[in-house]
Amino acid sequence: MRYSRIPDETIRRLPIYLRGLILASEQDQKNISSTNLADYVGIFPWQIRKDFSYFGDFGTRGVGYNVVKLMKEIKRILKLNIDQKAALVGVGNLGMAILAFPGFGIYGLDIAAAFDVNPKIIGRKIKNITIENISRLSGIKKRKIKLAVIAVPRKAAQETVDVLIKAGVRGILNFSPCYLIVPKKVKVITIDISMDMARLPYYMPAS
Amino acid sequence: MRYSRIPDETIRRLPIYLRGLILASEQDQKNISSTNLADYVGIFPWQIRKDFSYFGDFGTRGVGYNVVKLMKEIKRILKLNIDQKAALVGVGNLGMAILAFPGFGIYGLDIAAAFDVNPKIIGRKIKNITIENISRLSGIKKRKIKLAVIAVPRKAAQETVDVLIKAGVRGILNFSPCYLIVPKKVKVITIDISMDMARLPYYMPAS
DNA sequence: ACCTGTGAATAAGTTCACAGCA
DNA sequence: TGCTGTGAACTTATTCACAGGT
Secondary structure: OOOOOOOHHHHHHHHHHHHHHHHHHHOOOOEEOHHHHHHHHOOOHHHHHHHHHOOOOOEEOOOEEEHHHHHHHHHHHOOOOOOEEEEEEOOOHHHHHHHHOOOOHHHOEEEEEEEEOOOOOOOOEEOOEEEEEHHHHHHHHOOOOOEEEEOOOHHHHHHHHHHHHHOOOOEEEEOOOOOOOOOOOOEEEEOOHHHHHHHHHHHOOOO | OOOOOOOHHHHHHHHHHHHHHHHHHHOOOOEEOHHHHHHHHOOOHHHHHHHHHOOOOOEEOOOEEEHHHHHHHHHHHOOOOOOEEEEEEOOOHHHHHHHHOOOOHHHOEEEEEEEEOOOOOOOOEEOOEEEEEHHHHHHHHOOOOOEEEEOOOHHHHHHHHHHHHHOOOOEEEEOOOOOOOOOOOOEEEEOOHHHHHHHHHHHOOOO
């Protein structure tokens, strides 16, 4: 099983497992069974075992998985073992929240630079990051930044992405509600808050 | 085909189509073919046609889909034809950004109330919404609010959800990085920003 | 007794290819 | 001719059931 192509859905779940394992380690758990991890993450035990089996034999029969070892394995698979630096483009309400967001650290992610067009906020310092003029965006190449988060208005999204790619960015987390055209070598993940919310009523029973 | 179960993935795509149709209508397009819509949304034409076919014959052979009619059909399917009111719980950095977010309107969604524990911000007014004390959360039942967005710290998430469900909420957009236990009648969609970002390095070519 | 790892079975979702109508 | 609508083929993902270690 180990040699076949790895499902995208498996990759999508790996960070969920990591989150669960952190909770377990906070409880000083040394080993964890798939059933036990399932309680933390809300995913069935057989799915968890299958997912891990694509990458190797991480567990011990009769015992379970070593929490610390498993965390390391997942981080290695996701390439989170080396710290990853990201640039934020667009420091409006949402961008500001992302800049202040404390949750990236556990994944080894770090917002290392922030850019905006608004002269009123350029130069302002938030959490050790000084907001820079967007004209300096192409400079991230020298700083070895390969990830970006964009939180700019829809109409500016595509041009921002074009500049980022030219500057060497290969992974983009996009908060603009639009489809972005990028070369195959670049991965885009779009988070559209209102779109996700728009799905909720469908699943709700008729009041 | 019309009578079988509708794929979740199809439901996930419907708001994307709606977004594309709005772009098309802004260009004063009256009709749109699946190929044309595909250009707006980045989804293959055959997938678009298949998705719509689950619900009925929305198009005209040789012509395409009527933009306005199709928008109405999608809104009806997603139950967005009646305006949906939502409560926001947790008005920190992220909650504030959500409150200021202009994108809900196109889906007929409306943040109608906001709650927090912080006395410093209770009473403050943002975009016509006065932030209320979280102790008044159960009062949303009388206001016919069936949706909620939670942007509270992880440790407060489960208890917040419990209160919301008791107050009649049936759909929850969760920004807390954790798994929430809810009864089957309640739908939760979790957005975990750092988790989505943590997936990017996996897809990036080794530098 | 307990828990992993996995082939096989099942289910879900996508893509194809083309009939059928405007 | 142009474009939809859809069975059928194919691909991807989930679930089962149990062999095989500890």
